[in-house]
Structure formats: C-alpha cells, structure tokens
Amino acid sequence: xxxxxxxxxxxxxxxxxxxxxxxxxxxxxxxxxxxxxxxxxxxxxxxxxxxxxxxxxxxxxxxxxxxxxxxxxxxxxxxxxxxxxxxxxxxxxxxxxxxxxxxxxxxxxxxxxxxxxxxxxxxxxxxxxxxxxxxxxxxxxxxxxxxxxxxxxxxxxxxxxxxxxxxxxxxxxxxxxxxxxxxxxxxxxxxxxxxxxxxxxxxxxxxxxxxxxxxxxxxxxxxxxxxxxxxxxxxxxxxxxxxxxxxxxxxxxxxxxxxxxxxxxxxxxxxxxxxxxxxxxxxxxxxxxxxxxxxxxxxxxxxxxxxxxxxxxxxxxxxxxxxxxxxxxxxxxxxxxxxxxxxxxxxxxxxxxxxxxxxxxxxxxxxxxxxxxxxxxxxxxxxxxxxxxxxxxxxxxxxxxxxxxxxxxxxxxxxxxxxxxxxxxxxxxxxxxxxxxxxxxxxxxxxxxxxxxxxxxxxxxxxxxxxxxxxxxxxxxxxxxxxxxxx
Numbered sequence: 001x002x003x004x005x006x007x008x009x010x011x012x013x014x015x016x017x018x019x020x021x022x023x024x025x026x027x028x029x030x031x032x033x034x035x036x037x038x039x040x041x042x043x044x045x046x047x048x049x050x051x052x053x054x055x056x057x058x059x060x061x062x063x064x065x066x067x068x069x070x071x072x073x074x075x076x077x078x079x080x081x082x083x084x085x086x087x088x089x090x091x092x093x094x095x096x097x098x099x100x101x102x103x104x105x106x107x108x109x110x111x112x113x114x115x116x117x118x119x120x121x122x123x124x125x126x127x128x129x130x131x132x133x134x135x136x137x138x139x140x141x142x143x144x145x146x147x148x149x150x151x152x153x154x155x156x157x158x159x160x161x162x163x164x165x166x167x168x169x170x171x172x173x174x175x176x177x178x179x180x181x182x183x184x185x186x187x188x189x190x191x192x193x194x195x196x197x198x199x200x201x202x203x204x205x206x207x208x209x210x211x212x213x214x215x216x217x218x219x220x221x222x223x224x225x226x227x228x229x230x231x232x233x234x235x236x237x238x239x240x241x242x243x244x245x246x247x248x249x250x251x252x253x254x255x256x257x258x259x260x261x262x263x264x265x266x267x268x269x270x271x272x273x274x275x276x277x278x279x280x281x282x283x284x285x286x287x288x289x290x291x292x293x294x295x296x297x298x299x300x301x302x303x304x305x306x307x308x309x310x311x312x313x314x315x316x317x318x319x320x321x322x323x324x325x326x327x328x329x330x331x332x333x334x335x336x337x338x339x340x341x342x343x344x345x346x347x348x349x350x351x352x353x354x355x356x357x358x359x360x361x362x363x364x365x366x367x368x369x370x371x372x373x374x375x376x377x378x379x380x381x382x383x384x385x386x387x388x389x390x391x392x393x394x395x396x397x398x399x400x401x402x403x404x405x406x407x408x409x410x411x412x413x414x415x416x417x418x419x420x421x422x423x424x425x426x427x428x429x430x431x432x433x434x435x436x437x438x439x440x441x442x443x444x445x446x447x448x449x450x451x452x453x454x455x456x457x458x459x460x461x462x463x464x465x466x467x468x469x470x471x472x473x474x475x476x477x478x479x480x481x482x483x484x485x486x487x
Contacts, residue, residue: 034139046411054249064182083140089144144328150179154176182229315329338351395446
C-alpha cells in the first residue's frame with residue numbers, strides 16, 4: 001500500500017501549463033466569465049482599501065478565498081491577474097492528478113488490462129483541465145484554487161502508506177493535514193475530503209499497530225493542524241469585536257441557506273437542465289462505478305480512491321444546490337479514477353476521447369469573439385456609469401459586479417453581490433434584513449442603477465424588484481441600463 005508515485009517528468013508540467021493556457025486564454029481580460037469570480041476579486045481589491053469581509057462586504061465564503069484574491073490584487077487589479085493565477089493552479093492540479101494516478105497504478109491499482117499506465121495518468125491530468133470549463137471552472141471559482149490543496153494532501157497521504165503501515169507518521173502526513181486545512185479555509189465543504197484523509201491515516205496507523213492514547217493523540221493533533229488555518233482567519237474578527245458578523249457569515253447563514261434550499265421545490269425544467277449539465281461527467285462516473293465494484297476485492301488503492309470519491313460527493317450533496325461549479329471538487333478523484341480506465345488496452349483511449357468530446361461540446365475554449373464583446377460592452381457600461389451617476393453612487397442590482405472595480409465607486413451596502421439583494425433564496429440569509437437594506441440603499445439616492453428588464457435570478461425577491469424598479473422609473477437623471485445587453 002502507498003509507496004512512491006512514479007516520477008512526473010518536467011516536460012509534463014509544461015504540457016499541462018500549455019494545455020491550461022490553450023483552454024482558458026480566450027477568457028483573459030473578460031471580468032464577466034463568472035459572476036462569483038469578479039465578486040471575489042472585488043473583495044480582495046477593497047481589502048487593500050481597508051474594507052473588512054463580512055462587515056463591509058458580506059458573503060459566506062471563508063476568509064482564505066478572499067486572502068488569495070487579496071494577494072493577487074496586490075500585484076494587479078486586472079481580471080487577467082486572477083485568471084492567470086487560476087490557470088497556474090489548474091495546471092498544477094493536473095500535474096498532481098497525474099502523480100496520484102501513476103502512483104496508484106504502480107502500487108496495486110492496475111489490472112492486467114492496463115497496458116499503458118503512464119498514458120492513463122497523463123490523460124487523467126488532461127481530462128481534469130478539459131472538464132473545468134463545462135462546470136464553470138474556466139475562471140477563478142473557489143475549487144479551482146482549493147482543489148490543488150486537496151490533491152496535494154491526498155498525494156502526500158497516499159505516498160506515506162508504507163511508513164503508516166509500520167506505525168510511523170512521516171512529516172508529509174502533517175503537511176497533508178495542513179493543506180487540507182487550507183482547503184477548508186477556502187471552502188468549508190472541503191471538510192468532508194479532509195475528514196476522509198484524516199480517518200484514512202488513523203485507520204492505517206491502527207493497522208500498523210498504534211493503539212489507545214497514541215492514536216487519540218494523533219487524531220487530536222491532525223484535527224488541530226487542519227483547523228489551524230480557519231482558526232487563524234477567525235482571530236482578527238475576535239480581536240476587533242466583529243465576531244458576531246464572522247460567526248453569522250461562517251455558520252448561521254450557511255445553516256439558514258441550507259434550510260431554505262431543502263424547503264425549495266425546484267422546477268422539473270431546472271432539474272432536467274441541471275442533469276444535462278452533468279453529461280460531461282458520465283464517462284468519469286462510469287469509471288468510478290467500475291472502480292467501486294473492483295474495490296470490493298480489497299485493493300488498497302481502489303478503496304482509498306472510492307472513499308475519497310464518496311467524501312467529495314457528500315461535500316457536494318451537503319450544499320443542496322445544483323449549480324455546476326459545485327461539482328468541481330469531484331473532478332480530482334473522478335479524473336484519477338478515469339486515469340485507471342484510460343490506461344486500459346481495450347477502450348482506454350476511446351474513453352478519454354468520449355470525455356474530451358463531452359467537455360468540448362459544453363464549453364468552447366476558442367470563442368474569443370464573445371469574450372471581446374463582453375470586455376467592450378462592460379467597459380462601455382462602466383463609462384456610462386461614470387458619466388451619469390452625478391457623484392451619487394452606483395447600485396448594481398442585476399448585472400456585473402465588476403463595475404465597482406472598473407468605476408472605483410464605493411458600496412452603498414455590505415450586500416454588494418447582486419444575488420444578496422435580488423434573489424429570493426438569499427433573502428435575510430445575511431445578518432442584515434434584506435428588504436430594509438434595499439430601502440436604505442434607495443434612500444441614499446444612487447445616481448446609477450444597473451439592472452435587467454426582467455429578473456435573471458429566479459425565484460426573484462419581488463419586494464426588492466418592485467422597489468428598485470419604482471425608484472428607477474421616478475429617479476429623473478438616473479442611468480437605467482439593461483444589463484442583458486452585456487454578456
């Protein structure tokens with residue numbers, strides 16, 4: 001069990017970097033690739049201006065994610081800066097996917113039908129890069145960053161197998177727990193994968209002869225190391241007396257949102273549409289089912305991989321949300337599983353071809369024209385805001401939040417992300433009363449309001465829409481722009 005992964009050659013790192021650039025460079029410079037990305041970038045930028053997440057800019061994401069964007073904004077506030085950084089993270093994750101896959105096939109994960117283990121591992125990394133686009137991972141979504149931390153943690157844990165089997169705990173295991181903790185500080189749902197890795201290590205130690213107090217001490221140590229990054233991000237809020245806002249954002253709001261989603265009845269059309277978006281995962285899901293069946297024979301690499309997959313799926317299900325980007329954490333273990341299938345002499349190459357075709361059907365990496373139009377139209381909208389807001393402020397009610405970056409306009413409310421105002425499922429999830437906050441914003445008489453003619457985020461917050469529309473129609477010199485004209 002475990003063992004050294006097959007060495008990943010330097011040329012492979014270059015291959016994955018070139019592939020990542022080829023698949024993502026058409027989006028460079030477009031701040032509207034994903035709504036979430038531009039908001040994270042905005043928070044990172046305004047942190048440099050002294051604003052505090054959860055207090056001055058509200059969201060549920062952990063501070064680790066905003067810290068990444070804060071560091072990027074320290075270099076450049078251009079969208080290209082975080083897009084290139086995300087590309088580097090994606091390429092690095094693909095390299096780790098290769099290393100895990102190759103290592104597993106070298107230590108018992110292969111079967112006689114796997115005639116080309118290195119080919120399977122190389123294709124596993126490429127599959128990861130191909131599948132980011134269809135699941136809204138072509139930009140800087142949170143999993144594009146923390147998938148690297150989880151993948152590295154899994155790799156370190158797997159490599160430590162022989163030492164763990166003798167009851168030893170190499171430094172790499174402690175490093176894996178720290179990396180898992182970093183992933184949790186970027187997105188809380190990484191807790192499931194982190195928990196699996198910790199339990200796997202403890203199981204290996206128990207099999208290696210560790211018992212009683214020593215095992216409990218290591219369990220506590222792993223938990224503390226894993227919790228350290230999240231605890232470190234909480235400390236500033238405790239010191240500055242903003243603990244209530246932090247706790248509400250990290251814990252209370254997530255519980256409220258989960259309950260709201262559990263009680264919400266999705267339409268049949270929405271469910272079918274979400275199911276269709278999962279089509280690119282079908283070849284990988286079949287690979288996972290095959291390995292799950294084979295894992296029943298007790299092969300350690302497959303048991304590890306199936307356990308990891310189950311943990312990632314539990315993280316996804318815990319969200320009660322069908323948005324495509326929530327599937328991104330599943331890609332790492334699924335691509336490793338698929339790599340074991342891609343290595344098969346019969347059908348391996350065909351399986352990769354099916355995966356690639358499914359990915360490219362849902363995401364076109366060559367559509368630079370659409371991105372250029374988005375860049376130009378967003379710039380034109382920003383210019384219109386600057387011309388017409390008369391110094392009275394900007395409200396992006398339904399539209400690109402990157403306008404705050406492009407115009408450098410201040411926020412009229414901590415509820416900066418449009419969903420937190422216009423979306424019924426986000427109503428009163430923050431520590432602020434959403435409808436009262438809408439009234440407070442409109443009382444400040446914003447000079448420019450950006451919104452669509454009809455709600456895009458359904459179900460809509462009807463109170464907010466009625467109030468904002470009434471204000472716009474009677475505001476005189478205000479700029480009312482239909483954001484639907486901008487991609």
